[in-house]
Amino acid sequence: xxxxxxxxxxxxxxxxxxxxxxxxxxRSHSPRRxxxxxxxxxxxxxxxxxDYYLKLEQGRERNPSTAVLEGLVAAxxxxxxxxxxxxxxxxxxxxxxxxPETVSRSLIxxxxxxxxxxxxxxxxxxxxxxxxxxxxxxxxxxxxxNNLVKLTFDPDMPRDAYWRLTAPRAVAYLRASVxxxxxxxxxxxxxxxxxxxxxxxxxxxxxxETRMPGGHPSTFRHPSVGSIELRYQTFNLPGTGGQALGMxxxxxxxxxxxxxxxxxxxxxxxxxxxxRGTPRKSGGxxxx
Numbered sequence: 001x002x003x004x005x006x007x008x009x010x011x012x013x014x015x016x017x018x019x020x021x022x023x024x025x026x027r028s029h030s031p032r033r034x035x036x037x038x039x040x041x042x043x044x045x046x047x048x049x050x051d052y053y054l055k056l057e058q059g060r061e062r063n064p065s066t067a068v069l070e071g072l073v074a075a076x077x078x079x080x081x082x083x084x085x086x087x088x089x090x091x092x093x094x095x096x097x098x099x100p101e102t103v104s105r106s107l108i109x110x111x112x113x114x115x116x117x118x119x120x121x122x123x124x125x126x127x128x129x130x131x132x133x134x135x136x137x138x139x140x141x142x143x144x145x146n147n148l149v150k151l152t153f154d155p156d157m158p159r160d161a162y163w164r165l166t167a168p169r170a171v172a173y174l175r176a177s178v179x180x181x182x183x184x185x186x187x188x189x190x191x192x193x194x195x196x197x198x199x200x201x202x203x204x205x206x207x208x209e210t211r212m213p214g215g216h217p218s219t220f221r222h223p224s225v226g227s228i229e230l231r232y233q234t235f236n237l238p239g240t241g242g243q244a245l246g247m248x249x250x251x252x253x254x255x256x257x258x259x260x261x262x263x264x265x266x267x268x269x270x271x272x273x274x275x276r277g278t279p280r281k282s283g284g285x286x287x288x
Contacts (some may be wrong), residue, residue: 005059006180007089012057013208014076015042023077046071064090081176085210092181103130107237107245116264117247118230122148124178124242125190133267134260138220138228138248147190149174153197162219171204172211177242218248224266225259 016036021027023037023045032038043053048068055061064072069090073083103121111119111132118138121130126148135142141151152170157163178187194201213234220228230248237243250257 005062007062007086008057008059010086010089010180010208011042011053011072011076013206014078014082015039015057017207018077023075042072042075045075062090081172081210081212085176085180089180101129103243104240111245114247115268116261117249118142118260119245119247121237122177122244122246124182125187126174126177129243133270134264135248137263137267137270138222149190149194150197153194153201155197166216166218167200168204168207168209169211169213169216171201171207172209173213175205175208176210176212177244179242213246222259222263225262228259228263229254229256230260 016034018037019027020037020041023041025037025041025045039053039057040050043050046053046068048071052061052068056064069086072078073086076082076086078086101123107121108130111121111130115132115134118135119132120128120135120142123129128142128144128146128148131142131144141154149170151157152163152167191205194205213232215231215233218230218232220230222228228250230250233247233249235245235247237245250260
């Protein structure tokens with residue numbers, strides 16, 4: 001991705017955001033020339049030679065052993081998502097083919113059986129390729145062909161405290177979802193679009209943070225029912241080339257659950273387009 005070895009990029013980015021105290025090293029009393037850990041400190045913590053680590057950061061070594069990777073996980077204080085991403089970077093898939101852009105009928109049947117839960121299916125780039133009627137009712141941005149990260153960086157979205165919290169999460173989700181070795185035209189175009197939409201995207205992207213959504217709060221303001229507080233849950237779909245099912249769930253018995261039930265009644269009376277395969281242009285999401 002981006003014409004440079006992704007593993008080398010990741011190591012440099014994650015090293016630069018750590019301080020000695022973050023990994024149990026004594027804090028330095030003198031200022032450092034550059035932020036973050038030194039290469040030799042990472043090498044020591046990972047149990048490898050400084051020369052070998054330098055080769056990793058320079059992209060001259062691209063296939064470290066599992067033992068080396070586990071050492072780097074500890075040295076860089078990576079969480080489970082970060083560790084999984086590191087292993088993906090060092091173990092690129094062989095013979096990758098274009099992922100399918102269609103959703104299986106069995107999955108559509110499953111989603112249809114849960115009409116009171118807003119749901120959509122996204123591909124690796126987080127393009128929406130299916131959305132159920134309640135999902136469309138929840139937000140005008142949830143339409144086939146729209147991209148979840150583009151919705152977040154839409155110029156019309158207010159850059160408030162909620163956006164400051166959710167925008168880095170969206171970028172980290174994109175990092176975790178895409179093939180880290182994908183430098184094809186579709187991915188390049190998406191990154192170019194996001195950079196053009198908001199200059200802050202570039203800084204978030206270069207942090208190389210990865211995070212899969214796991215119950216993150218999402219707030220929607222709907223003109224009919226007002227503010228709705230939901231939790232976003234995702235489920236990877238094996239054998240689909242990286243598709244994921246996203247569902248917005250309300251706490252049982254909460255006011256938001258009642259509002260979601262009201263929306264589901266409205267959605268049942270409104271013709272939907274969730275299973276259509278052609279994109280439709282729409283306005284931005286109303287999540288805020």
